[in-house]
Amino acid sequence: MPTFIYPPSIPWNWMFQRPQQLLGQISSSGQTVLYEDLGNFPQPKIKSLSSSLHLCQGISALKVPHSRPRILWLTVPSHINSISNYNPDLVIYDAVDEPKDEFASWAPYYPAIIQNADLIFCSSQSIYDYFHPRHPQVHLVPNGVDYVHFASGPNKRPRDLPLGKPIIGYSGAIAPWVNWDLLKKVIEENPEFNFIFIGAFFQLHKFPLKNKNVYYLGLKSYHELPDYFHYFDVGLIPFLQTEMTKGCNPIKLYEYYAAGIQVLATPLPELLSVPKINLESNPHLFSLRLRHLLEESDSGKPQRMAYAQANDWAERTGRMLQQIYRMTYRNKESV
Incomplete structure (x- = not known):
């Protein structure tokens, strides 16, 4: 069973957004999710929200025993430069905002994302229109709701x-x-x-x-x-x-x-x-x-x-997992 790792990007208990929703749904489907929580944690610990969803608070997900394939889920573009730290079997970039205006600092990382991500999901049509001509595995998956x-x-x-x-x-x-x-x-x-x-x-x-x-x-x-x-x-x-x-x-x-x-x-x-x-x-x-x-x-x-x-998040997650399983199987067969 795959293990999904999310590097520290958004505190789990901050505004509940796309990453928390999707990774929560993925864990509900039986996949292990190791969510590296963002914050100051004087006592490093693993906080388990369920049998398959674990918050790594002040501790690396790599220190938690888990099965492969190891899937790295990224939403912050700069994290593309940290791939080697996780030694993943599959890299997913979930593109949620345009790299313009308030997020203009994201743009320099896009060439590395295009080169190193195995699978790219896009939350809007304009983001999809950017990535689709530049990468072979791009899928439009808008936001949703519980x-x-x-x-x-x-x-x-x-x-x-x-x-x-x-x-x-x-x-x-x-x-x-x-x-x-x-x-x-x-x-x-x-x-x-x-x-x-x-x-x-x-x-x-x-x-x-x-x-x-x-x-x-x-x-x-x-x-x-x-x-x-x-x-x-x-x-x-x-x-x-x-x-x-x-x-x-x-x-x-x-x-x-x-x-x-x-x-x-x-x-x-x-x-x-x-x-x-x-x-x-x-x-x-x-x-x-x-x-x-x-x-x-x-x-x-x-x-x-x-x-x-x-447009429930469960529908969104089902579509994403279908593509993830296909890519994971393909990568495994090519080894």
């Missing part, structure tokens, strides 16, 4: 959610690629709504909005998120339209949809074909659309939830 986690009803209303007004919510990184100028205008035009922001800071040191109807609630655990989402009247994806966000396939879209929430977003390329989504880039039109969503009856909830269910 449908059951978000579709289940809330346990109770979170205490830090404000009362008395409709809730317009955003969950995700508090980052430069959010269109804060658009949000400032929209929020000022809509004092009758409360705007809620949940997430961790990324390349920002303070929350950029100070309006009376704005509430920054900090980072919430993955376990808590559905309790908040089920009180959102509208979920926001208000990203700038840049070279970096051109390749953004927002996980929050699938999570909002699984919770049944109406979504208002800026017209990112990856959102243009999503059913029942609302897209605007002009602040005034964005504001008008927001009010319209709250005034009209919502008939699209079943379609949104069905779309989310069809």
Whole structure:
């Protein structure tokens, strides 16, 4: 049975993203996953989350007895230069962002990725379009959702959610690629709504909005998120339209949809074909659309939830494992 190793990239308990979701699903299918957790661990240890999913906290995965083939799973481009440290049988690069703007420092590592990765997965069409002509094993696998986690009803209303007004919510990184100028205008035009922001800071040191109807609630655990989402009247994806966000396939879209929430977003390329989504880039039109969503009856909830269910992480993982097994078998036969 293969062993998957993920070098230290994202703390397991930070914002629960694509790597944690996919590797968690892979472990649920019976493969051993050794996740080298990122953080300061005074007492190095192996924290087992299940019989097949182990967090290596302050200790190398190579010190944990495991079976081969050894599969190295990379999402940080610079880790391509550390392949020799792991002596893997298969190298996977999971490409999740464009190497532009905030991630421009990634670009110099792409030639080495193309040369040394055995298999490349891409989370968006534009990323796939870059790698496909340059590498023989490239596959488009968009982001997804743990449908059951978000579709289940809330346990109770979170205490830090404000009362008395409709809730317009955003969950995700508090980052430069959010269109804060658009949000400032929209929020000022809509004092009758409360705007809620949940997430961790990324390349920002303070929350950029100070309006009376704005509430920054900090980072919430993955376990808590559905309790908040089920009180959102509208979920926001208000990203700038840049070279970096051109390749953004927002996980929050699938999570909002699984919770049944109406979504208002800026017209990112990856959102243009999503059913029942609302897209605007002009602040005034964005504001008008927001009010319209709250005034009209919502008939699209079943379609949104069905779309989310069809894009569950289990489906994504199954597709990836099919390619991984094929490549692993091919490599074994060639030895």
